[in-house]
Amino acid sequence: MNSRRSWLIFSFGSFAYLSAILQRTSLGIAGVAATERFGGSAAVLSSLAVVQLIVYAAAQIPVGVLIDRFGPRRLMLCGTALMIVGQLTLAFAPSITVAVAGRILVGAGDATIFISVVRLINSWFTGRLVPPLSQWMGNIGQLGQVLSAVPLAWVLHLWGWTAAFCSAASVACVALVVIIVAIRDHPGESGEHAGEATLAGALAQLRQAFKRPGTQLGFWSHYVTQSSGTVFSLLWGFPFMVYGLGYQPSFAAAMLTVIVGAGMVFGPVLGVLTARHPLHRSNIVLGIVTAIGVAWAVVLLWPGQPPVWLIVLLLVVIGVGGPGSLIGFDFARTTNPQRSLGSANGVVNVGGFTASFVTMYLIGVILDLVNNARVAEGSASDLYTLGAFRLAFAVQYVVIGIGVLFLLRARRKTRRQLSLDQGITVAPLWVALSRAWQRRSRR
Numbered sequence: 001m002n003s004r005r006s007w008l009i010f011s012f013g014s015f016a017y018l019s020a021i022l023q024r025t026s027l028g029i030a031g032v033a034a035t036e037r038f039g040g041s042a043a044v045l046s047s048l049a050v051v052q053l054i055v056y057a058a059a060q061i062p063v064g065v066l067i068d069r070f071g072p073r074r075l076m077l078c079g080t081a082l083m084i085v086g087q088l089t090l091a092f093a094p095s096i097t098v099a100v101a102g103r104i105l106v107g108a109g110d111a112t113i114f115i116s117v118v119r120l121i122n123s124w125f126t127g128r129l130v131p132p133l134s135q136w137m138g139n140i141g142q143l144g145q146v147l148s149a150v151p152l153a154w155v156l157h158l159w160g161w162t163a164a165f166c167s168a169a170s171v172a173c174v175a176l177v178v179i180i181v182a183i184r185d186h187p188g189e190s191g192e193h194a195g196e197a198t199l200a201g202a203l204a205q206l207r208q209a210f211k212r213p214g215t216q217l218g219f220w221s222h223y224v225t226q227s228s229g230t231v232f233s234l235l236w237g238f239p240f241m242v243y244g245l246g247y248q249p250s251f252a253a254a255m256l257t258v259i260v261g262a263g264m265v266f267g268p269v270l271g272v273l274t275a276r277h278p279l280h281r282s283n284i285v286l287g288i289v290t291a292i293g294v295a296w297a298v299v300l301l302w303p304g305q306p307p308v309w310l311i312v313l314l315l316v317v318i319g320v321g322g323p324g325s326l327i328g329f330d331f332a333r334t335t336n337p338q339r340s341l342g343s344a345n346g347v348v349n350v351g352g353f354t355a356s357f358v359t360m361y362l363i364g365v366i367l368d369l370v371n372n373a374r375v376a377e378g379s380a381s382d383l384y385t386l387g388a389f390r391l392a393f394a395v396q397y398v399v400i401g402i403g404v405l406f407l408l409r410a411r412r413k414t415r416r417q418l419s420l421d422q423g424i425t426v427a428p429l430w431v432a433l434s435r436a437w438q439r440r441s442r443r
Helices: 004-025 026-036 042-070 073-089 094-109 113-124 127-149 151-159 161-182 199-211 211-246 249-276 278-300 308-325 327-335 339-378 386-393 396-422 429-442
Strands: none
Touching: 004 094, 004 113, 004 127, 004 161, 004 211, 026 094, 026 127, 026 161, 026 211, 042 073, 042 113, 042 199, 042 211, 042 339, 042 396, 073 094, 073 113, 073 161, 094 113, 113 127, 113 211, 113 339, 127 151, 127 199, 127 249, 127 308, 127 396, 151 161, 151 249, 199 211, 199 339, 211 249, 211 278, 211 308, 211 327, 211 339, 211 396, 249 278, 249 308, 249 327, 278 308, 278 327, 278 386, 278 396, 308 327, 327 339, 339 386, 339 396
């Protein structure tokens, strides 16, 4: 544990996750090209990304069970192979139907990678190093979004749709070779995973993980923090900046990298805070959600077109939500035994992507409704106006607001369980801050 080989496993696993993020976000810079290639309404376009996230979210719990049964390496191999096939299908898709089939394969493959790498980190490392490493893995993975926002966008501009998605698939091919050669499930293992003896045993572990209040708290923490950045980077941010704000496509693609940069800067900080203040992790989550809500409110209520600096600030804030969502997995780690951690992580990872695909689809529906109302009044059709985007993005307050209510409920249950099991009572945040200030004043 924590050996030189552990760090190699961490590096190779993070590269596999980077490749998965590249495949996942490759459609984000191709939203305009997809409209030109396949046509259709905003709801039809959103279906390309929504169906991918639905498959991803639906697969999380089964994948978690299979990780506990067969080990992360096998799941990563199957998932990466599925993403290669999916991206090649999308590259040569002649219609929206075939393109959707390709994204279904990408979503199914992508679903196996993240929680597999989280399981690898927990198998190869111990102690307070685990939360920061989870943040660093997330940061390295998000570099895949940079690859999709800059070089992949460049390939799309120069050589077109097919070349862009074939090049994305080639990165997944490299990841597949890395997994085959280098990844192992446990220290000292030759390659086979000693999982549950039966699938029924793994399913029993899933039921127990799902019942634990800490797993539920992790689910809702992931739900409320991750969705805003995912919706923006995966589909609607690029059309919003190009059509709603009038940015050049190259500039809009570069702006998406701000989300990644923010995650890379704040992720390690959140990892340290999570490790040092385990009893107040939910307060960190609520602080991030509050900041996201305030940032969106300023942008949506700004009179006229928001200035570039304000959009940059928004991207920084929603970028913090990405590493913030990883706190949900730390709740799962500290409230579940190692043998059922794959199932627990699968439950947690459903949260953010459930919120994402619901929000993503509702934004498309609202854009269509606003445009249809314009046409009914005799105006020319204009799907992506700034005013329409203001109304559509406001739906996040409903989706995330529901999640906050359930998060507070899960936190009460988790703290009650902590008090019963370990006799630990979590003081209110203002009391904890006051005690910390007093201790510092005495030094």
